[in-house]
Amino acid sequence: MKPLHRLLALALAVSMPGGVALAADLRVMTSGGFTAAYQRLGPQFAAASDNTLSTVLGPSMGKAPQAIPNRLQRGEPADVVIMVGYALDELIRQGKVAADSRVELADSRIGLVVRAGEPKPDISTTAALKKTLLAARSVAYSDSASGVYVERQLFEKLGIQAQLAPRGTMIERIPVASVVAKGDYQVGLQQVAELLPVPGVTFAGKLPEDVQSVTRFAAGIPTGAQHPAEARQLLDYLASPQVQGTVQATGLDSVPR
Structure with missing residues (x-):
């Protein structure tokens, strides 16, 4: 196991009751801007946590049926949504995403x-x-x-x-x-x-x-998520200092902390 994977696995284990990390199938909806970073980091998280990730792609807004707000409106299940920050804020305003779950991930130019x-x-x-x-x-x-x-x-x-x-x-x-x-x-x-x-x-x-227009990408946990604790672990990992080199390699800029 790579050093980063070992650190992640340890963090996940101690965060669970009794020190045991229970596997979950996390349903993730992600929009284009962060997708390349997510596609590299998601498998690392899954390997270290024993969770699985079921992912669907769609824009953060717009009329397309695949757009994340439209998916949620139809009742499609999700544990994590990754999207443009102001579009996520609108879902929070509508009560579809938990306000205290919002995590800022990266800036996109x-x-x-x-x-x-x-x-x-x-x-x-x-x-x-x-x-x-x-x-x-x-x-x-x-x-x-x-x-x-x-x-x-x-x-x-x-x-x-x-x-x-x-x-x-x-x-x-x-x-x-x-x-x-x-x-x-x-x-x-x-x-x-x-x-x-x-x-x-x-x-x-x-x-x-x-x-230039800088778009902040952020993520959150829908109010009906089946695995909110594991979803929070994924969000913390995607925003962690250890993965910023990977984030930047995909053309994104790290969020100033």
């Missing part, structure tokens, strides 16, 4: 991709980003937090809303980079952690900080 083989565009400054977007035949962005910002605020900040309106498309549910990789769109904008895992694209970089 928006980046840009083009199809692999295409020249890598310059987006190092606001002026360069504006020039790149104006030159694009088509621009794709997500139906979650980053795409809402791109469509409603970024284009306006750059003064190109009128020009980009007929060329911009909000992509539901699937990764934006996947439609860029197929050549359906020339440029794709989404959170970096959702762009990097997709093959067939070239990552141009993060948006300049003066027009």
Whole structure:
């Protein structure tokens, strides 16, 4: 067992009554921005705790049936939800997630991709980003937090809303980079952690900080969770200092503590 796994297993054991960690099948709903980190860290938690993780993916908001709020509205069971912080806060306000369970996980910034083989565009400054977007035949962005910002605020900040309106498309549910990789769109904008895992694209970089939007990802425990104690252990692990190297490797930034 790796050192990190041993430490985690010890922490889990002493946190349970009688020092015995009881296995549970945790149902986890996670949205795109933290998914790459979760896919690396989840198996480590499962191996050390003897719990199993049953995971479904879906955006933090939007009209898609797969969106986490819509899943909960239909009564789908969940022990943990991982999503955009302000969308989680709305679920807390509605009484669907326990307020005292909220844990902040990571910050996510928006980046840009083009199809692999295409020249890598310059987006190092606001002026360069504006020039790149104006030159694009088509621009794709997500139906979650980053795409809402791109469509409603970024284009306006750059003064190109009128020009980009007929060329911009909000992509539901699937990764934006996947439609860029197929050549359906020339440029794709989404959170970096959702762009990097997709093959067939070239990552141009993060948006300049003066027009960047930082999305805080957080997690919580739904009020009807069947395994709240084990869910809390998972959340504590995902936010722990020991895993921040893995979190950062997926394109996310650690939350200042």
